[in-house]
């Protein structure tokens with residue numbers, strides 16, 4: 177099913193025309209309303225009148241996550257606070273959250289985009305969908321929720337955490353669709369198997385996102401649950417889930433490009449690359465009012481095609497992600513930067529700045545172990561002291577990252593020192 181044929185199937189020329197009109201309007205809007213953009217455009221010698229169409233977008237400077245952090249909390253908002261109806265936030269590189277705000281129109285656009293994505297998974301108003309993303313500051317829960325309501329589906333707002341209740345309700349309610357992270361869905365499939373419920377479920381589709389996953393994981397999910405699993409993409413800075421999703425042909429993720437203009441650039445030279453070539457994904461939110469972003473660098477590595485898809489949609493498609501151009505990890509759906517661990521450990525005087533993060537996946541749930549080197553002055557065999565220190569670090573890490581980690585204390589000089597750029601992460605999950 178195509179939710180909005182007019183927007184999803186328009187010709188390239190019509191789309192370019194629409195994007196041009198919207199970009200021209202957006203640039204004037206941010207120049208008039210956001211001091212940050214006014215200054216930055218002045219520095220680059222670009223005036224709003226220089227932007228006459230989408231082809232002029234390369235004249236505009238990039239925006240990064242650091243810009244959001246530096247203007248914390250509301251410095252990039254373009255709409256007055258009285259027009260903002262909701263806030264979401266995600267973690268930043270040094271622990272300070274990046275905050276985004278939505279006007280009512282932004283919420284409506286978001287719901288529309290999520291509805292389009294769910295339609296790509298053939299979810300309709302006749303479906304019962306369990307939303308098992310976290311509800312709260314994270315965009316996953318409420319984003320999927322409002323989109324599913326827009327579709328007219330029956331929404332069961334499960335949030336995360338109680339797998340037995342979720343699987344029981346999945347059976348009792350006859351849920352036909354679920355929105356959650358792919359690793360959580362794999363975990364749920366094991367709970368269903370262990371509870372002997374696998375042959376009683378009516379599930380037919382899953383809309384999975386908020387973390388990278390592989391084709392192998394998709395096959396695993398589809399086989400175990402006898403469903404089709406779709407890849408939904410989004411990030412809170414741009415909107416949340418619903419920026420793009422794959423249709424039943426799984427030939428890349430269709431971008432809602434009437435709202436989010438995509439570019440692929442070489443992360444080193446910052447020059448645009450051709451269709452099909454790998455590069456960093458950049459978005460301009462051409463209709464957003466609350467916190468519009470111009471040429472926002474997502475750091476996600478992918479390629480793009482503008483060819484029409486077999487499903488009939490003409491929207492540009494991005495391929496599965498091939499990695500990131502920075503060191504961000506997504507652990508249990510939470511964005512984690514090694515720099516956050518570093519910043520947290522500075523406040524613990526008993527340890528050195530040497531640490532190693534080991535990420536793995538057990539029973540389809542992400543695990544994080546942090547090995548921390550104890551300062552020689554504090555290194556003692558006394559078990560009691562060690563336990564106390566482990567607890568102290570665990571608390572500090574939990575506060576900094578928003579997720580728990582297993583702390584392993586290491587003796588002085590026991591962690592390998594690297595020449596050149598220090599390696600702080602071993603990711604055994606092989607997600608790219």
Ligand SMILES: [Zn+2]
Nearest residue numbers: 423485487489
């Ligand atoms: Zn398609």
